[in-house]
Structure formats: structure tokens, C-alpha cells
Amino acid sequence: RDSWAEPYKIKMVELLKMTTAEQRKKALQEAGFNTFLLKSEDVYIDLLTDSGTNAMSDIQWSGMMLGDEAYAGSKNYYHLEDAVKDVYGYKYLVPTHQGRGAENILSQIMIKAGDIVPGNMYFTTTRLHQELAGGVFHDVIIDEAHDSESDFPFKGNVDLNKVEKLVQEYGAEKIAYICVAVTVNLAGGQPVSMENLKAVRKYTEEKGIKVMLDMTRIAENAYFIQQKEEGFRLKTIAEIVKEICSYTDGATFSGKKDALVNIGGFLALNDYDIFEEARNMVVVYEGLHTYGGLAGRDMEAMSIGIYESVQEEHMKARIGQVFYLGDKMREFGVPIVTPIGGHGIFVDAKQFLPHVSQDDFPAQTLAAEIYLDAGIRTMERGIVSAGRNSKGENYHPKLELVRFTIPRRVYTQAHMDVIAESTARVYERRNQIKGLKMIYEPKYLRFFQARFEKH
Ligand SMILES: Cc1ncc(COP(=O)(O)O)c(/C=N/[C@@H](Cc2ccccc2)C(=O)O)c1O
DSSP, X not given: OOXXXXXXXXXXXXXXXXXXXXXXXXXXXXXXXXXXXXOGGGOSEEOSOSSSOSOOOHHHHHHHTTOOOOSSSOHHHHHHHHHHHHHTOOSEEEEESSHHHHHHHHHHHHOOTTOEEEESSOOHHHHHXXXXXXXXXXXXXXXXXXXXXXXXXXXXXXXXXXXXXXXXXXXXXXXXXXXXXXXXXXXXXXXXXXXXXXXXXXXXXXXXXXXXXXXXXXXXXXXXXXXXXXXXXXXXXXXXXHHHHHTSSEEEEETTSTTOOSSOEEEEESOHHHHHHHHHHHHXXXXXXXXXXXXXXXXXXXXXXXXXXXXXXXXXXXXXXXXXXXXXXXXXXXXXXXXXXXXXXXXXXXXXXXTSOGGGOHHHHHHHHHHHHHSEEOEEESHHXXXXXXXXXXXXXSOXXXXXXXXXXXXXXXXXXXXXXXXHHHHHTGGGOOOEEEEEOXXXXXXXXXXXXXX
């Protein structure tokens, strides 16, 4: 079997502090059993998120030296505008500091109080901004997406029957827009097929409903279409990315993932009137319309990162590393979401800790235990992240997952081996693991700052 390695070599390293079991026990206690509250220096391998944690190339770093920090009309803005038009095909660009900056502006423009906003599974910041704008989110993802053991290849797909039911019940004019995420983060980084995107476009065109893309991990989605969808084997990732965007009216983007930058995002649109409104609002929330909360250097690095994100060998290595870890986890019998998604391995905490009831936070408990074992930080993606509904009741999501998110171009295969072995050690002692109780609950997006203690 001919092995395959990354298409880059390392030029600089960031030394990591190793911790002892005692130090980790203390750190976890102080962090209230919440991995978001751990100090980075107490973390050995940081798999909390692939957001803003990716390694920039030397070309991107050189872009940081080319920052045109003019307040208005920075040349980096025009480079970013060219990259967005060239790679994604949208007509108009509104830069924002990161994804939720774009979500805030789009939601306020497109949503009126009481509007319905269908989407392929919720995402925390996306749904919150839709709700803050007065919208009501409705999940229209296919049922398979909520089944961690289904291996349907495109679990991110929209179920148009669910959309039709909403149109029947509320009328097309009450639908603010359909939000299609590529990939679907909380389902396990699951892709949407091109066939489904075309069907959504055809249906919404007939009904006069706009489609807004959350294209945060669009290049990873394109890779899965190339690898798994009939008729796309010979298309490039760049061609597939552009085709995906062509079936939508606009997009929000967090540049902190696919585009390989530490900060950055944008709102891209084809409709001039929405663009005009967004360009007016960005100066209220983000900064002038030609910088949107970003320094010129950040916009330059993001323009370069957009092109690097659609390179074939980059994506093959990126997804290859995620699959390597997933296969190792499965060798050790660790239950994970299948098919393996694009940005990490999602461990099924319900199957891992069947004796811990969901109200005792199995995923939160497992993330804490994984950290204790060898200092690996992961993220809870279960009942804590799901939050409460408008009546204040806890959502009880079918998926109770711990996300091992792999930053792009940061860790080596040796780290993947250590991660899999650490998880296997915790798996071997799973029957002794007890649940947690929440002792502090913030109002918004509670998972970021909630605190817990052992029962
Ligand atoms: C599909 C999708 N759409 C929009 C955004 C917002 O973009 P931004 O504002 O962060 O730039 C994100 C951010 N995802 C990050 C960071 C995060 C955010 C909230 C809760 C936990 C983690 C993560 O999954 O780790 C996303 O995944």
C-alpha cells in the first residue's frame, strides 16, 4: 500500500508544555469541567475547534506584511472581493470580523418577527441570530442526519417534504429564506449533495424563496461531492465549489475554517438591494464597508487562504488525516458518527456512556474525562450545546456527541495515534465514569461558559 504524506513541510514550530495528571485534574476543576474554560497552556493537543486554529502558509504570512491599513478603500479589500468573485461567483461582498458578524447582519435584514427560517440542522450562532431577529428556526434536514449510526453518504441533505410542509402550514411569504449549511457541523461535518442543492434551488425558485448558504466548510463539502457523488469524479474542487454557490442567492462565511485564517469572515450576495442594506448595516456593527472589522492584513491573508482551500492536494491531505483518526478510533471499538465527516471525528457519547442519562450531560462528562487522560481538548456537542427552547425547557437532541476537531495543517500523524490511544484508554474504563451536574448556566450559548461538578 503506497503511503501518502502532506503536500507541505514545517518551517516553524510552537513548543507545547506537557502536563501531569495532577496538573490536569486541578486545571479541570478550576475550569468547572468545561473544556472552553481551560487555559490553552494546560492543553496538550487542542481539538476544541477547527475555527481560527489552522496553520497559515508562508504565503499567507507574507500577506500579513502587505496590509494596506487605510481606513477606507484598502487594496486588500479589493483583493478579497476579487477572490470571492473568482472562487465563489457572488457579485457583492461585505467583509465582517467573522461568521457571526455576517449572520447578525443577514438575519436582521431578511427576517421579520414571526418568520420561519428552515435549515439543515441548527447551528448555535446561526440559530441564535435568527431568533434574535424574531425568526423561528425549523430543522428540515433528512432524518438520517440525526442517526449517528446511519452511513448515508450525504447526511447534510435537505428534506424537501419537510420544507413543503412548512410552506403549506405558513405560506411561502412567511419563509424568510432557507439556510443551507455546507457541511453540517453538528451532524458530524456531513456534506450536502449537488443533486440535493439543485433540487432545493428548483423548488425555491418556483416558490420565490431565497436560499442562503452557510459556506463555512464549503471546500470540504466539495471534496465529498467529488469523491462520492456520481459524475463529479473528474471535476476539480474549485469547479464544484463554484457550482454549489451558483444554486444560492448569497452566503455567510467564517474564514476561520476553510480559508485558513485566525480571524475573518464575510457576507456575499447577488441581490443588489440586500447588499445595499447590508453595506449600510456593516458600518453600524463591524466597521467601514471596506474592512468590516478586519485589518487590511487579515483580508489579505483570507484572500490567499481562499485559493489555498480549494487546492486538490491540500484537501486530500486534510480529509485524509481526519479519516486516519476515525479509522484508528474504530479499530479500538470507540463509537463514532459515520460516515466520517470533514473537520473532525464525532464520538457518540450516548453509546460510549450508556449508563449516564442525557440530563447528566454524557458528552460534557466524556470531554472532561478525555482531557484528564492525556490533555487532549475536545468540544461538547450534545444537550448542553442544544440549549433551551422559548419555554425554557432543555432541548434533548438525538445526537449527544464529543467533537474531536482537527485543525488544518497543525498536527501530525503521531498526534493522531496519541489521540486514538488516549480515547481507547478512557473507553476501557467507561463503566466507572459518572455524570455531571450544571452549577452555573449563562443566558446565551450556555456551553461556552457553563460550569459543572461531579455528582
Ligand atoms: C457552520 C458554522 N457556521 C457559522 C459559524 C460561526 O462562525 P464564527 O463566528 O465562529 O466565525 C461556525 C463556527 N463554528 C466554530 C466556532 C463555534 C461557534 C459557536 C459555538 C461553538 C463553536 C466551531 O464549530 O467550532 C460554524 O461552524
